[in-house]
Amino acid sequence: MRIFSLRGTVLDEVNREQFLLEKEIQRITETNLKMLFGLQLVKSEFELKGLRIDTLAFDPESRGFIIIEYKRDRNFLVVDQGMAYLNLMLNNKADFILEYNERTTPSLKREDVDWTQTRVIFVAPEFKVSAACNWV
Numbered sequence: 116m117r118i119f120s121l122r123g124t125v126l127d128e129v130n131r132e133q134f135l136l137e138k139e140i141q142r143i144t145e146t147n148l149k150m151l152f153g154l155q156l157v158k159s160e161f162e163l164k165g166l167r168i169d170t171l172a173f174d175p176e177s178r179g180f181i182i183i184e185y186k187r188d189r190n191f192l193v194v195d196q197g198m199a200y201l202n203l204m205l206n207n208k209a210d211f212i213l214e215y216n217e218r219t220t221p222s223l224k225r226e227d228v229d230w231t232q233t234r235v236i237f238v239a240p241e242f243k244v245s246a247a248c249n250w251v
Contacts, residue, residue, distance in 0.1 A: 140185045179232025186239035197235035
């Protein structure tokens, strides 16, 4: 997809830059999390039950936790990975609230979180969808 910047009434095409590592994408995103998505960083590299979430964030507006995963290259399995992380969160809500409370103020209570607002965001230069994948 081509991206442009607007200078007065003139469009200039923005050159695409390749990232060498997923960590680069993660660092830039986490540094600018509020500006990009309006989110609050809870923890980078959150590990629970053998799974590692790249970025755990919280949306103060919707009161939901947000999982962010980064991919340097195109990827076919992001939906499966996202569903695994979403299930991890919904089956371990107390661990996510505890992590938030240990790193952020003010503290959250169970009733402060709207679990229906939980989202998974994938950040990557390109996504490919399998032809066998059915979207509802």
